[in-house]
Amino acid sequence: MSSEPGQPVPTSVYVHFPWCARKCPYCDFATEPVKTNTIPHEPYTDAVLRELSFRAADLQGRELTSVFFGGGTPSLWDVKALKRALEGIEQAFDRVSDDIEVTVECNPSSLSRRHARELHEAGVGRLSIGVQSLRDDHLQFLGRLHDSKRAVATLEDACAEVPRVSTDLMFGMPGQQLDAFGTDIERIVATGVRHVSAYALTIEEKTLFGSLHKAGKLRVAPEDRYADLFELAQRRFTDLGWNQYEVSNYAAEGEESRHNLHYWRGGAYVGLGAAAVGCLDRGPGDAFRWRNEPIPQRYLAQPTHHSETERLGPDEIVREALMLGLRTARGMHLATTRQRADQDPWTGRERGLELAIQKGDLVHNGDWLRVPKDRWLKLDGIVRDLF
Ligand code: SF4
Known part of the structure; x- marks a missing residue:
């Protein structure tokens, strides 16, 4: 967000x-x-x-x-x-x-x-x-x-x-x-x-x-x-x-x-506790995700230990925004995603997006992109085809 x-x-x-x-x-x-x-x-x-x-x-x-x-x-x-x-x-x-x-x-x-x-x-x-x-x-x-x-x-x-x-x-x-x-x-x-x-x-x-x-x-x-x-x-x-x-x-x-x-709108979140995952933006096109030590006894001894870390660049931020945002009735907000990712969400997937819109799997309305509810049973496949 x-x-x-x-x-x-x-x-x-x-x-x-x-x-x-x-x-x-x-x-x-x-x-x-x-x-x-x-x-x-x-x-x-x-x-x-x-x-x-x-x-x-x-x-x-x-x-x-x-x-x-x-x-x-x-x-x-x-x-x-x-x-x-x-x-x-x-x-x-x-x-x-x-x-x-x-x-x-x-x-x-x-x-x-x-x-x-x-x-x-x-x-x-x-x-x-x-x-x-x-x-x-x-x-x-x-x-x-x-x-x-x-x-x-x-x-x-x-x-x-x-x-x-x-x-x-x-x-x-x-x-x-x-x-x-x-x-x-x-x-x-x-x-x-x-x-x-x-x-x-x-x-x-x-x-x-x-x-x-x-x-x-x-x-x-x-x-x-x-x-x-x-x-x-x-x-x-x-x-x-x-x-x-x-x-x-x-x-x-x-x-x-x-x-x-x-979370589904790609907002920043802090994860605390054993096995928790967090993801914070560090500026346009740059986010940092971490996963904490998953074993509770080890976490208790060392709660600042990351078991995994990942840097998200522009394309990863767009992909996550599509995966999460398209799960919601409102859909993915294009301008917000563009601002967070520092990249136009259409970049590199123009054909896939246009094809999905033609088939009715996606609806592009103003600044929103969404999957209509009557296609939600096929949601995973629709999103997968965009990558
Ligand atoms: S094991 Fe715990 S977290 Fe998993 S479903 Fe059962 S009650 Fe929920």
């Missing part, structure tokens, strides 16, 4: 919490299972704050617009320790936006009503709760620690205590019926939730599901079933008047995740 010369640069912070009570068999996120009574709550906050001090020079001239505590399961983090991290982050910036968005990812198995209230009192205005399904057979298949009753109760409690609540829903489980998925959507919305991220179950290689699938021991839904479930979600949420503002995200009016929109 661009800012006027002399104005602070809008910047988000992502804090990764690298532990979960149990590793789900489909999950390839950077997270380790942990006995909850062994979590180093305060030492982890200390490490995050040490990393933040190390980045102080990079934070000059920036305005903090959102903080997202993701994971892993940050609802396992003691609220006092999380609050200390949040306060440290806010103090590290020259300016904090008046309507800063602070989100914490939670699991139903580690969130009580009291906990939700304490998080709100600590400055958290939004919870993102990993429900995944409201069918007990699907929850067992996914290796989740909660059942559907607990999931509904958690969403209702969260909505009673925190102004904004989102939940994740997964689709594509073997044998999943369209009407059962539709019922899940209705029951979720009835709890008061105003934002849903609906993701297809994907089989990742380095997971238990990946090994079982390779060995022919895991059944997955056929391709066309994924498409049917995706389109069913589109119809149901559209009927509710919600906006599918990104390929996997639906929101009631005004409930879009500002943190994620900032």
Whole structure:
């Protein structure tokens, strides 16, 4: 996201919490299972704050617009320790936006009503709760620690205590019926939730599901079933008047995740914590991306260690802007991308862009370039053809 010369640069912070009570068999996120009574709550906050001090020079001239505590399961983090991290982050910036968005990812198995209230009192205005399904057979298949009753109760409690609540829903489980998925959507919305991220179950290689699938021991839904479930979600949420503002995200009016929109628009973000990724612009056509040490114990000992770094030049910045921006309903903003990349987004891909526009895969409207929603099932291929 661009800012006027002399104005602070809008910047988000992502804090990764690298532990979960149990590793789900489909999950390839950077997270380790942990006995909850062994979590180093305060030492982890200390490490995050040490990393933040190390980045102080990079934070000059920036305005903090959102903080997202993701994971892993940050609802396992003691609220006092999380609050200390949040306060440290806010103090590290020259300016904090008046309507800063602070989100914490939670699991139903580690969130009580009291906990939700304490998080709100600590400055958290939004919870993102990993429900995944409201069918007990699907929850067992996914290796989740909660059942559907607990999931509904958690969403209702969260909505009673925190102004904004989102939940994740997964689709594509073997044998999943369209009407059962539709019922899940209705029951979720009835709890008061105003934002849903609906993701297809994907089989990742380095997971238990990946090994079982390779060995022919895991059944997955056929391709066309994924498409049917995706389109069913589109119809149901559209009927509710919600906006599918990104390929996997639906929101009631005004409930879009500002943190994620900032990211999809190519905004600057700082990653803190084990395995966190950050990317900061360093001037037109120049950005720096890093990934932190992913092993939690090593991160605790040395929180300023980068496991990977990458310099992004003009063409990489344009490619990222296309990949992320075209996932959103609004699309990619051409002028902003031109300014950030110091390069015209059309340069070197004129033919590909013009062909996609002719086929109706892309719509060029003023300063915006977008993929129409009825082509979103082919989105990955459309974007790939531009490179
Ligand atoms: S709770 Fe979430 S982050 Fe943790 S293992 Fe399961 S899917 Fe992955």
